[in-house]
Amino acid sequence: MARRPEEFTRAFSPERMMLSDISEVVALEQSVSPTPWSKTIFTDCLKAGYECWVLRSPEVFGYLIFASAAQESHLLNIAIHPDSQGRGFGSSFLEFAISLAAKEGADRLFLEVRPSNSSARALYQKKDFRFLGRRPNYYGRPAKEDALVLSLEFKPD
Ligand SMILES: CC(C)(COP(=O)(O)OP(=O)(O)OC[C@H]1O[C@@H](n2cnc3c(N)ncnc32)[C@H](O)[C@@H]1OP(=O)(O)O)[C@@H](O)C(=O)NCCC(=O)NCCS
Numbered sequence: 001m002a003r004r005p006e007e008f009t010r011a012f013s014p015e016r017m018m019l020s021d022i023s024e025v026v027a028l029e030q031s032v033s034p035t036p037w038s039k040t041i042f043t044d045c046l047k048a049g050y051e052c053w054v055l056r057s058p059e060v061f062g063y064l065i066f067a068s069a070a071q072e073s074h075l076l077n078i079a080i081h082p083d084s085q086g087r088g089f090g091s092s093f094l095e096f097a098i099s100l101a102a103k104e105g106a107d108r109l110f111l112e113v114r115p116s117n118s119s120a121r122a123l124y125q126k127k128d129f130r131f132l133g134r135r136p137n138y139y140g141r142p143a144k145e146d147a148l149v150l151s152l153e154f155k156p157d
Contacts (some may be wrong), residue, residue, distance in 0.1 A: 010057040010084055012092045017052035017063060019043065024060035032079045036142035045076065051100060055080075055089060057088070064093050066109070073101035075111035078120075082086070088124055099101060102154045112138055112147035124150050 013015050017025065029036045035077050045065050046052050055062035061081040067074050075097060079087045101109050112135060129150040138147030 009154060010055075010087075010089075012055065012065070012089060014053045014093065014096055015056060017042075017046060017054045017065075019046060020125070021054050021063075022046075025054065025063050027062060028063065028079060028081055029077075032081060034137055035139055035141075037047075037077065050076070051078070051097070053093075055093065062089055062093055062098055066097050067107050068101060068104050069109045071105060073097075073104070073106040073109045075109055085119075094123065094127055099152075100153065107154055108151050110149060110151040112149055113152055114139060114143075114145050114147060121148070128152060 007048070025042055026036070026039050031044075035092055042052075045067075048067070048143075049133045050065055050067040054060045061084050062079060063077045065076045067076060075094075078090065078093060078097075080093070098109055110132065111124070113124065115121075129152045132149040132151045133148060135147040137144060139145040
């Protein structure tokens with residue numbers, strides 16, 4: 001399939017998510033997640049002061065959210081538009097979150113992922129995330145599944 005011209009010029013340049021981005025973020029979330037977050041959840045993340053970032057071109061084609069507390073950062077969501085997947089954006093965005101979380105003083109970044117999400121699991125494995133445990137029935141309907149909890153330690157114990 002022919003690609004739109006702007007897809008060749010997309011660059012990695014994270015910007016802070018704004019309230020005006022949320023409708024595009026929600027549309028993207030609906031295209032990639034079996035249990036998509038609502039507009040309210042994204043709005044609450046922004047209002048709570050979580051680290052909320054987007055990639056624009058000029059439309060939003062990626063987003064990432066993490067929260068930090070007590071030396072721990074929690075990656076809550078990351079996605080790249082299907083048209084732009086497989087070109088290194090997810091990898092660069094994750095590295096961006098890791099370096100920001102470390103600068104903010106976190107000792108580690110942890111996250112949950114579906115066992116069935118092989119592309120995300122491959123990405124985390126490539127970045128040296130380690131298996132911490134399993135949260136039974138973490139993901140609800142319509143795609144019920146346990147979560148694998150993975151963690152990347154920034155500082156050795
Ligand atoms: C996970 C996601 C963010 C990766 O973004 P991306 O831009 O495609 O990732 P990259 O191009 O940087 O690829 C990084 C690595 O991820 C893995 N990967 C990416 N796509 C893959 C695929 N289709 N199959 C297997 N591994 C894949 C590979 O290890 C890849 O490294 P490599 O290119 O050296 O082999 C993207 O697939 C996505 O948005 N998925 C839907 C939302 C989601 O599942 N988020 C994670 C929730 S925990």
